Amino acid sequence: MSFSVFLLNVRLVLLRKVLSYASPECPVLYFSRIMSFVLLLENVLSCVSPECPLLCFCNGPSCVSPECVPSYVCFSRMFCLVFLQNVSHLMFVSPECSVLCFSRMCPILYAKSCSFCNTTNSNCEARVGYVICTCKPGFIGNGLNCTRMAFCDIYKCCPDGYTWDAKNKLCADINECLTPTLNKCSPRETCINRNGIYLCVPNTSALCSGTACSSNQDCLKINDSFQCADPCDYYDLLNGDNKLSSIESTGRFITDRYNFGWFRYVGRITASLKVGAVGTFKCGSLEPFSLGGDHPDIGDGIKSVPIISNLLTGSVRAGSIPVKACARGYYVYKYSGMLKYDVYCTGKISAGSCTKIVFT
Structure with missing residues (x-):
């Protein structure tokens, strides 16, 4: 086999790998120039695995980003620089190049059906039980609000966490x-x-x-x-009635991605997070989170409680969050940002819990 044939086979294999993945963070790759894709394939150095849920960049043989695990695709820092120099037309490029997201995929909107996407300027990718809404090439947005790129110099079109780079015509990540x-x-x-x-x-x-x-x-x-x-004295309020674990997710899925700080749940029928696995398509999102351990008691102080990520492939442990039981009869929870576009599920107040959880 000649080297050129071998290289072609490698390209085809890599093409299948890259286009076959599925990830909440980067579900779709889109290249507007063929040469950009050729550059991508020819500059992949190593670390290509059977599953490619996300493109991660490395300083060396091992990934440095927390999201990077052995199943991710790794590239060298040199490739990262060469790639950006040649594909500046791509959107959603992180300045430090630790994570690279491309046009039509970051951010995205999950919904129950295509009717909840932007009806004229978005693409709708059907999955089992849900769809992914992304803006069409030439448009910037989250799949619901899609602005023509030509207008981004005048109007705000980049989603939260991004700013418009007029020189390179892309939404660049803001390093907060x-x-x-x-x-x-x-x-x-x-x-x-x-x-x-x-x-x-x-x-x-x-x-x-x-x-x-x-x-x-x-x-x-x-x-x-x-x-x-004391976080029991300083918190923000969240209405958890639309995030009940008994709710089947419909319409446009909601997210807790941008919540930071301490929160107390108040609502007509909810006042705390749900304990235990809940499954998918619940609480108004695709793969919601729930508590994997009991709430602390009053006097326990701030307790780190494990959380469950209710994935399409099954429920798994997914870190922990600080929780405190307050003397006045409610819980407060601390959120520190998340990479996914999901929510924390709430539980319905039961007759037996009303003596412990009260509204003040």
């Missing part, structure tokens, strides 16, 4: 971690930038403005300064 006013991470957390979002990762060894917080407190921003305080 570089500007304290753009992120809600505290001094006891490390801000990690991701494509279109950021994450606040706990740093237990760090102090809060020079002070070590007790187990009942967190480092909270009060009157423009961070200080140790």
Whole structure:
């Protein structure tokens, strides 16, 4: 076999691999120039696996991004630079090139049927039980709101977490971690930038403005300064009635992706998160989260409770979130950003729980 034939076979194999994946973060690849795709195939160096749910970039033989696992496709930093120089027409490019998302895929909208996508300027990709809405080539948006690229110099067309780069004609990721006013991470957390979002990762060894917080407190921003305080006194409200675990997801799926800080659930029939697996297409989203352990009791302080990701392939453990039971009869939960476009499921107040959970 000649080298050219071998290279062609490699390209075909890689093409099948790249186009056969499915991921909530990057479900669709779109290249508007054939040469860009050829460049992609010819510059893949190694680390190609049978499943390709996301393109991840590496500094060396191993991935440095938390999302990168052995099943991901890895590229060298040199490839990353060469690629960006040759495909600047692609949208949703992360400045640090740790994660690269392409036109028509970041961000996206999940829905129950194509009728909930943008009716004229979006593509609808049918999956089993749901669809993925993405803007057509030449349009920018999330699959529901799609603006013609030519108008982006005048109107805001980039989704949350992105800003319009008029020179390169793309939506560039905003690195919220570089500007304290753009992120809600505290001094006891490390801000990690991701494509279109950021994450606040706990740093237990760090102090809060020079002070070590007790187990009942967190480092909270009060009157423009961070200080140790009780999250039972400082929280935002969420109505969880539309996120009940008994609700079958319909219409356009909702997301908790952009919630940061401490929250208390209030509603007509909900006041806390659901404990236990719930399955998919529940709570108003595709693959919702639920608690994988019991709520803390009053006096337990802030407790790290495991969460369950209810995936299409089954329920799995997916980290944990801080939870506190408050003396006045409610729970508060801390959210620090998420990569997926899903929600946390709530549970219905039962007759037996009304004595413990009350509205104040």
